[in-house]
Amino acid sequence: xxxxxxxxxxxxxxxxxxxxxxxxxxxxxxxxxxxxxxxxxxxxxxxxxxxxxxxxxxxxxxxxxxxxxxxxxxxxxxxxxxxxxxx
Amino acid sequence: xxxxxxxxxxxxxxxxxxxxxxxxxxxxxxxxxxxxxxxxxxxxxxxxxxxxxxxxxxxxxxxxxxxxxxxxxxxxxxxxxxxxxxxxxxxxxxxxxxxxxxxxxxxxxxxxxxxxxxxxxxxxxxxxxxxxxxxxxxxxxxxxxxxxxxxxxxxxxxxxxxxxxxxxxxxxxxxxxxxxxxxxxxxxxxxxxxxxxxxxxxxxxxxxxxxxxxxxxxxxxxxxxxxxxxxxxxxxxxxxxxxxxxxxxxxxxxxxxxxxxxxxxxxxxxxxxxxxxxxxxxxxxxxxxxxxxxxxxxxxxxxxxxxxxxxxxxxxxxxxxxxxxxxxxxxxxxxxxxxxxxxxxxxxxxxxxxxxxxxxxxxxxxxxxxxxxxxxxxxxxxxxxxxxxxxxxxxxxxxxxxxxxxxxxxxxxxxxxxxxxxxxxxxxxxxxxxxxxxxxxxxxxxxxxxxxxxxxxxxxxxxxxxxxxxxxxxxxxxxxxxxxxxxxxxxxxxxxxxxxxxxxxxxx
Numbered sequence: 001x002x003x004x005x006x007x008x009x010x011x012x013x014x015x016x017x018x019x020x021x022x023x024x025x026x027x028x029x030x031x032x033x034x035x036x037x038x039x040x041x042x043x044x045x046x047x048x049x050x051x052x053x054x055x056x057x058x059x060x061x062x063x064x065x066x067x068x069x070x071x072x073x074x075x076x077x078x079x080x081x082x083x084x085x086x087x
Numbered sequence: 088x089x090x091x092x093x094x095x096x097x098x099x100x101x102x103x104x105x106x107x108x109x110x111x112x113x114x115x116x117x118x119x120x121x122x123x124x125x126x127x128x129x130x131x132x133x134x135x136x137x138x139x140x141x142x143x144x145x146x147x148x149x150x151x152x153x154x155x156x157x158x159x160x161x162x163x164x165x166x167x168x169x170x171x172x173x174x175x176x177x178x179x180x181x182x183x184x185x186x187x188x189x190x191x192x193x194x195x196x197x198x199x200x201x202x203x204x205x206x207x208x209x210x211x212x213x214x215x216x217x218x219x220x221x222x223x224x225x226x227x228x229x230x231x232x233x234x235x236x237x238x239x240x241x242x243x244x245x246x247x248x249x250x251x252x253x254x255x256x257x258x259x260x261x262x263x264x265x266x267x268x269x270x271x272x273x274x275x276x277x278x279x280x281x282x283x284x285x286x287x288x289x290x291x292x293x294x295x296x297x298x299x300x301x302x303x304x305x306x307x308x309x310x311x312x313x314x315x316x317x318x319x320x321x322x323x324x325x326x327x328x329x330x331x332x333x334x335x336x337x338x339x340x341x342x343x344x345x346x347x348x349x350x351x352x353x354x355x356x357x358x359x360x361x362x363x364x365x366x367x368x369x370x371x372x373x374x375x376x377x378x379x380x381x382x383x384x385x386x387x388x389x390x391x392x393x394x395x396x397x398x399x400x401x402x403x404x405x406x407x408x409x410x411x412x413x414x415x416x417x418x419x420x421x422x423x424x425x426x427x428x429x430x431x432x433x434x435x436x437x438x439x440x441x442x443x444x445x446x447x448x449x450x451x452x453x454x455x456x457x458x459x460x461x462x463x464x465x466x467x468x469x470x471x472x473x474x475x476x477x478x479x480x481x482x483x484x485x486x487x488x489x490x491x492x493x494x495x496x497x498x499x500x501x502x503x504x505x506x507x508x509x510x511x512x513x514x515x516x517x518x519x520x521x522x523x524x525x526x527x528x529x530x531x532x533x534x535x536x537x538x539x540x541x542x543x544x545x546x547x548x549x550x551x552x553x554x555x556x557x558x559x560x561x562x563x564x565x566x567x568x569x570x571x572x573x574x575x576x577x578x579x580x581x582x583x584x585x586x587x588x589x590x591x592x593x594x595x
Contacts, residue, residue, distance in 0.1 A: 005098070005100050005103070005104075006097050006098045006099070006100045007095055007096075007097060007098075008095055008096040008097070008098055009095045010095050010096075016095075016096075018098075022197075023103075023107060024111045024187055024190045024197065025111055025112045025113070025114060025122060025168065025190065026111070026112045026122065026168035026171040027103055027107060027111075027171075029168035029169070029171075030103060030168060030169075030171055030172065031098065031100065031103065033169065034098050034099070034100070035096075035098060038096050038098065050192070051190060051191075051192065052191055052192065052193055053114045053190065053191050057114070057121060057122075057168070060121075061121070061167070061168055061169070077193060077194060078192065078193050078194045
């Protein structure tokens with residue numbers, strides 16, 4: 001499974017996407033955290049994962065650090081998009 | 088910080104790429120634990136120094152607790168994702184990895200080879216014909232981090248033992264090697280497609296491959312069998328993605344033919360149904376081939392504090408050689424204890440709260456970690472098991488010492504506690520409102536591995552732990568009164584209805 005886990009891609013002003021398909025826990029959370037470190041406050045991160053538990057756990061873990069979940073969307077049988085706003 | 092005119096940012100993830108193939112965290116969903124860390128203790132072998140580092144990790148990240156699993160791993164809970172890279176670095180520093188357990192992918196895929204269950208006293212047991220540790224080591228070293236085998240339809244489980252009790256339980260593995268002699272030549276038989284859980288076609292014991300496998304062929308057979316699973320097991324439906332489904336659909340003969348195609352030669356035919364004896368632990372204190380002793384510390388459910396891990400490490404260093412083993416019965420073994428220092432080592436362990444006394448049942452019973460699991464977090468099988476064993480030892484006394492009866496307790500039908508293959512199995516059905524004794528379980532009787540392998544029969548009525556203590560006591564005492572030293576002799580001698588009446592397990 002290919003992914004671009006090092007490529008924090010800018011979708012739009014203030015919105016970034018990173019693809020972590022193929023990564024099991026805890027990597028989606030770790031990569032999300034590293035992505036947010038590179039972003040400005042208030043900007044949105046979209047995390048694409050095929051790991052279902054990550055779709056629940058990543059928002060919860062990042063929320064504890066003050067970031068805001070903007071929702072999780074299932075895009076396919078094995079694809080979720082997690083949106084997080086950086087605190 | 089990101090500037091407005093940049094299109095994308097390149098993250099530094101080299102460390103994660105390095106770890107990705109060998110480390111992960113599993114999902115917990117109970118006791119406020121989000122993740123568990125399953126430290127893959129390959130061949131069950133851990134040194135005293137490695138154990139001390141595990142104790143440190145437990146203190147720092149796992150609330151000072153650890154559990155030995157029935158695949159000889161050591162599991163820590165309450166692990167946070169933000170600590171993952173530090174934890175993985177430290178595990179790497181002591182030479183351990185994890186497997187890719189508990190990921191709950193919705194489709195088949197990402198299956199890896201799990202810890203190879205290995206006889207923990209391999210290389211030391213008296214009368215041993217084959218030391219399986221190097222064989223298991225070769226398999227583990229090949230598969231760990233091997234990208235060609237990290238995306239199988241589902242996990243793949245192998246065991247190997249050459250002891251005469253097949254302690255590594257070959258019949259519940261995707262591929263299980265057990266000791267066999269052919270015309271006086273030591274080697275292995277193999278069974279395939281065994282598994283205890285609910286994935287299709289349900290719980291099933293491994294089918295005999297009916298070939299004689301020489302020790303030097305174990306690695307190739309393992310590799311080729313994993314290839315068969317990778318290349319031919321179902322990739323459309325998760326419920327059919329385990330190897331057992333392929334074995335069910337093809338039959339063992341066709342799998343054998345495919346194996347021989349891949350090996351490029353025929354294996355020697357040898358008929359068998361499976362190991363004669365299986366599913367027994369190396370209990371208590373036993374003399375090794377080299378005149379020293381191993382000491383098996385029963386943990387009941389595998390739970391141990393970091394403090395106790397450190398005490399065990401000290402005893403091993405002081406009175407042994409620093410060599411310790413995890414067992415498939417959730418226990419820990421200290422190897423190479425000098426005869427002169429055996430008594431002192433036992434006293435030291437006792438002072439640390441680690442008794443090496445008790446009934447055989449204490450060593451041979453297992454319970455799952457239901458309390459951390461989404462399916463069953465309201466249950467406490469390990470506590471139930473301890474409560475039952477303590478009760479039986481107190482109320483039956485010395486007669487229970489060498490009596491053979493094992494108990495397996497599971498929180499859900501996935502049956503990680505092996506209830507179906509236990510003399511007395513218990514499946515959780517309702518939580519206790521007044522402590523562990525009120526927790527309710529559905530009793531099962533008569534499961535076993537070996538030449539008479541069968542799954543336990545479910546009885547009609549669920550009972551509380553408190554009621555089950557009395558019922559189990561009744562069964563054991565009836566067996567003892569008959570002069571039996573194994574509950575299976577009683578089972579062979581009575582109908583199910585008679586057993587229910589003895590145990591007073593009828594509708595209450």
